[in-house]
Amino acid sequence: MRLFDWRLVVVSSVSIFAGVVCSGMLAAAPAETRPQYGGTLRVAMRAAPASLDPAFSDPAEGDSAFSYSANGTPADSFARRSLTWLIFDTLVTIGGNGRVQPALATSWQAAPGNQSGNQHWQFRIRRAVKFHDGTPLSAEIAAASLRFANPAWNVTVTADADSVVIERSTIEPATSDSDLLAELALPRNAIVKRNGDSAPSGTGGFHVVDWKPAKTLTLAADENSWRGRPFLDTIEIEMGKSFREQMTALELGRVDLVEIAPEQTHRLAQEGRRVTSSNPMELLALLFARDAASPDEKLLREALALSIERGSIRSVLLQGAGEPAASLLPNWMSGYEFVFPTGADLPRARQARDLVHTIPMWTLGYESSDPIAHLLAERVALNAKDAGLALQPSSAATADLRLVRIPLASTDPWITLSKVAATADQPAGKESGSVEGLYTSERAMLATRRMIPLFHLPVSYAASATLNNWSLRPDGSWTLADAWLGSGKHD
Amino acid sequence: MQIGGAVYNLAIPNTFLSLTNRSVRPAQIVRGVAHLCCVLLVLAVAAGAADWSVPEQQLARKIVAVTGVGAVALTVENRSSLGQRESEVIQNGLRSALEGVGIRFVKTENVGARVLISLSENPASYVWVAEIRRGEGEAAVVMVSAPRPEGSTVPNESVPLSLHKIPLWAQEDAILDVAVLEENVTPTRIAVLGAESVTLYQLQAGKWQPEQVLSIVHARPWPRDLRGRVIAARDHLLDVYLPGVICRSAGGTPLALNCRETDDPWPLVPAGLSGGVVSNFPSAGSSSFSNGAAIPAVGAFYSAERNFFTGVLTPGLGKFTTVSKFYSAAFLPREKYTLWLFAATDGRVHLIDGVSDQAIGVNWGSDVASLKTFCGAGRQVLAASSDQGDGDSVRAYEFPDRDPVAVSAAVDFAGPISALWTEAKADTAVAVARNRGTGSYEAFRLAIGCSQ
Numbered sequence: 001m002r003l004f005d006w007r008l009v010v011v012s013s014v015s016i017f018a019g020v021v022c023s024g025m026l027a028a029a030p031a032e033t034r035p036q037y038g039g040t041l042r043v044a045m046r047a048a049p050a051s052l053d054p055a056f057s058d059p060a061e062g063d064s065a066f067s068y069s070a071n072g073t074p075a076d077s078f079a080r081r082s083l084t085w086l087i088f089d090t091l092v093t094i095g096g097n098g099r100v101q102p103a104l105a106t107s108w109q110a111a112p113g114n115q116s117g118n119q120h121w122q123f124r125i126r127r128a129v130k131f132h133d134g135t136p137l138s139a140e141i142a143a144a145s146l147r148f149a150n151p152a153w154n155v156t157v158t159a160d161a162d163s164v165v166i167e168r169s170t171i172e173p174a175t176s177d178s179d180l181l182a183e184l185a186l187p188r189n190a191i192v193k194r195n196g197d198s199a200p201s202g203t204g205g206f207h208v209v210d211w212k213p214a215k216t217l218t219l220a221a222d223e224n225s226w227r228g229r230p231f232l233d234t235i236e237i238e239m240g241k242s243f244r245e246q247m248t249a250l251e252l253g254r255v256d257l258v259e260i261a262p263e264q265t266h267r268l269a270q271e272g273r274r275v276t277s278s279n280p281m282e283l284l285a286l287l288f289a290r291d292a293a294s295p296d297e298k299l300l301r302e303a304l305a306l307s308i309e310r311g312s313i314r315s316v317l318l319q320g321a322g323e324p325a326a327s328l329l330p331n332w333m334s335g336y337e338f339v340f341p342t343g344a345d346l347p348r349a350r351q352a353r354d355l356v357h358t359i360p361m362w363t364l365g366y367e368s369s370d371p372i373a374h375l376l377a378e379r380v381a382l383n384a385k386d387a388g389l390a391l392q393p394s395s396a397a398t399a400d401l402r403l404v405r406i407p408l409a410s411t412d413p414w415i416t417l418s419k420v421a422a423t424a425d426q427p428a429g430k431e432s433g434s435v436e437g438l439y440t441s442e443r444a445m446l447a448t449r450r451m452i453p454l455f456h457l458p459v460s461y462a463a464s465a466t467l468n469n470w471s472l473r474p475d476g477s478w479t480l481a482d483a484w485l486g487s488g489k490h491d
Numbered sequence: 492m493q494i495g496g497a498v499y500n501l502a503i504p505n506t507f508l509s510l511t512n513r514s515v516r517p518a519q520i521v522r523g524v525a526h527l528c529c530v531l532l533v534l535a536v537a538a539g540a541a542d543w544s545v546p547e548q549q550l551a552r553k554i555v556a557v558t559g560v561g562a563v564a565l566t567v568e569n570r571s572s573l574g575q576r577e578s579e580v581i582q583n584g585l586r587s588a589l590e591g592v593g594i595r596f597v598k599t600e601n602v603g604a605r606v607l608i609s610l611s612e613n614p615a616s617y618v619w620v621a622e623i624r625r626g627e628g629e630a631a632v633v634m635v636s637a638p639r640p641e642g643s644t645v646p647n648e649s650v651p652l653s654l655h656k657i658p659l660w661a662q663e664d665a666i667l668d669v670a671v672l673e674e675n676v677t678p679t680r681i682a683v684l685g686a687e688s689v690t691l692y693q694l695q696a697g698k699w700q701p702e703q704v705l706s707i708v709h710a711r712p713w714p715r716d717l718r719g720r721v722i723a724a725r726d727h728l729l730d731v732y733l734p735g736v737i738c739r740s741a742g743g744t745p746l747a748l749n750c751r752e753t754d755d756p757w758p759l760v761p762a763g764l765s766g767g768v769v770s771n772f773p774s775a776g777s778s779s780f781s782n783g784a785a786i787p788a789v790g791a792f793y794s795a796e797r798n799f800f801t802g803v804l805t806p807g808l809g810k811f812t813t814v815s816k817f818y819s820a821a822f823l824p825r826e827k828y829t830l831w832l833f834a835a836t837d838g839r840v841h842l843i844d845g846v847s848d849q850a851i852g853v854n855w856g857s858d859v860a861s862l863k864t865f866c867g868a869g870r871q872v873l874a875a876s877s878d879q880g881d882g883d884s885v886r887a888y889e890f891p892d893r894d895p896v897a898v899s900a901a902v903d904f905a906g907p908i909s910a911l912w913t914e915a916k917a918d919t920a921v922a923v924a925r926n927r928g929t930g931s932y933e934a935f936r937l938a939i940g941c942s943q
Binding site for chain 1: 636717
């Protein structure tokens with residue numbers, strides 16, 4: 001039996017202590033410095049937009065498993081939002097606290113002479129702002145831009161030509177003052193000077209240098225930006241890259257900012273990657289192709305909703321990312337999501353299923369390019385089978401119901417609810433402007449069983465160590481206006 | 492519906508500053524501390540005095556409309572960012588409101604209705620949700636929203652060691668600099684420099700009152716990470732230095748601010764140490780500390796389109812008329828020369844003595860400032876640095892030779908430091924930090940105390 005060697009312990013302890021101290025010194029975080037101007041930031045993304053126009057509609061471009069374009073609504077994606085905010089500005093913006101802030105409009109008020117009963121709002125346009133092509137921003141251009149994006153709106157210019165007047169019918173789904181402001185803060189309502197076939201011109205911090213649709217985009221800082229010149233000189237964006245390709249490029253140091261799948265965030269954070277996630281801004285749901293045709297079909301959809309084990313799916317397939325959802329709006333946005341139970345209730349599911357005599361075979365569509373959609377569809381089908389239902393996963397274009405990812409449009413719950421309703425070709429109820437009215441509207445939409453919510457997912461990104469001060473907007477897009485590159489990356 | 496920047500006023504006595512002033516008696520210190528405690532107490536009480544009675548009664552009426560008058564089993568859960576104390580206040584208020592509409596509380600669940608009230612929230616408001624269950628049926632849900640009270644944040648009070656942090660001002664809009672124009676133990680008149688204006692405040696009856704807003708006229712958009720200085724002057728009220736713009740206050744009532752586009756240099760040496768002539772404008776008079784030889788008034792050219800000094804100095808430092816681009820500078824007078832420190836844009840600190848340029852390996856941030864005090868070696872350099880936590884910190888250093896020696900504990904801030912400038916009298920500095928929690932900008936006076 002060997003004697004315990006205290007000298008070894010002492011030497012080891014000293015060595016470990018010295019190692020810890022040294023590694024601590026070496027790993028000491030660099031002092032926070034002021035932002036540095038210059039450098040080229042390289043970004044990769046899944047989306048492959050065919051146009052930079054915020055109001056352009058192309059359902060095939062999205063980075064979601066299911067890009068929607070219902071009722072002429074432009075395909076939405078977080079990547080499109082991010083690109084829009086680099087190049088363009090809106091009249092107003094919504095801050096992180098949900099409050100409206102001036103942007104290209106310096107002030108706004110209810111317009112006088114409102115005799116039609118419709119909403120009239122007047123927005124004073126900021127002076128001394130120029131588009132990237134040198135054209136001064138004017139009320140006429142702003143009005144034309146809003147008319148293009150919203151054909152149903154009556155947008156005019158005041159006699160003194162310094163303000164835009166927006167008239168909207170009060171029978172539109174979203175009609176309160178805050179709704180209009182929140183609507184104007186959406187990327188699709190960015191103020192654009194359209195120049196025929198060439199790339200649209202904006203007033204954002206960066207202007208387009210080179211644009212190869214759906215492939216690459218090169219932007220340069222606008223020296224005369226009304227918000228102040230951005231710190232970065234140039235941004236180079238590669239499009240159409242899978243999550244795997246993006247992560248490889250980040251690891252090889254070829255890009256500085258990439259998207260990551262929610263289910264990868266936990267592992268990457270554990271590996272020491274600089275991972276940032278938004279509030280849940282994406283709804284993962286089952287969307288039926290049509291309304292329930294009979295009470296029996298509604299019962300079966302009810303049974304399907306009750307059969308899904310969201311908790312275990314989250315743990316296993318999503319690796320703990322996101323939140324199980326039985327509502328359309330996430331709790332951080334509505335404040336009441338928890339009243340919709342998310343747990344599976346197999347006895348009740350079977351009970352509902354047993355009330356129906358004929359059980360159809362439903363096809364469950366999923367997007368084959370979505371790395372996790374197939375597994376999710378298989379898992380949902382398995383849960384449904386336990387409840388006595390028959391679901392056949394399929395990557396075909398048509399299906400009885402589809403697994404969809406819906407980017408939540410805004411931090412405003414009413415706007416978001418109306419856009420989700422549009423996705424399902426449903427009217428957005430408008431009980432009242434109160435939170436209880438919001439709840440009643442959402443509950444009514446869920447009661448149709450056209451859509452079965454599954455999860456609310458965050459949007460996640462990973463960045464290189466040299467990228468500083470970039471941040472996420474509340475809508476899940478990134479903002480690079482104040483970003484800067486650390487030592488060795490700037491000119 | 493334009494959102495204005497909410498401003499709150501703090502009449503914080505300059506208690507810790509008095510430690511650097513030998514003429515201040517202990518009694519004044521005690522009075523100052525007592526005053527400070529009273530103000531903080533009043534602010535704390537005011538902050539906690541939110542009125543929840545309206546939403547409490549609204550929710551109680553909605554609940555009783557479902558349950559009817561009688562006994563219920565009530566549970567309240569806090570799912571919001573409300574603190575425990577506040578949630579208990581609301582819980583008590585809800586119970587009172589429910590009792591007021593005829594509801595009795597029982598512990599057993601074998602009653603007609605079980606009511607679970609969740610105190611939740613969304614970005615716009617607090618959301619209080621009541622789920623009412625009778626038997627095993629589906630819950631009835633009623634809810635109300637309660638607007639968030641206007642935030643009134645009490646800045647973190649420092650723990651006084653040798654470097655003291657004295658709150659000067661806080662507001663939602665960016666603060667670039669604060670100049671104390673008049674003081675009597677504590678500041679009584681200040682100028683707050685923002686991006687578009689200088690606002691003068693006067694302390695009246697223990698409360699800061701806005702006196703006048705002086706607009707800053709500039710033709711070009713400001714660069715990002717906007718920086719600026721407001722400096723008390725001797726023969727007029729103040730000077731303002733901004734990228735590409737210099738403004739000077741003009742006499743008369745009301746005051747005016749005359750601004751001009753120029754690339755003239757900004758002063759690096761406080762007027763109190765340079766004999767009062769700085770750059771183009773004669774600024775504040777000499778201070779009680781200018782007992783040594785006056786330090787030459789060095790100016791530096793600031794980039795009109797960036798956030799740093801170009802490195803061109805006037806006059807030069809010995810053989811150096813140009814140094815590396817830098818964010819900030821500090822200096823330490825020696826017997827035969829002045830040692831200058833420049834926090835350069837390359838992340839290093841350069842020591843320049845007029846003959847040599849030596850970069851030293853310190854883990855400092857971008858902002859440094861000089862102080863002349865009665866403590867220690869009499870000259871200290873304040874340097875900001877980033878900690879592992881949420882905010883930056885400032886620490887005082889002395890330079891026995893060419894290597895810095897920390898002479899104070901670090902003073903922490905609730906967010907990144909956006910400005911650190913030596914004040915005109917050179918015995919104190921102004922630091923501005925953006926509070927990560929509230930998002931507001933908070934300006935502090937930093938003063939060295941001789942004893943730990």
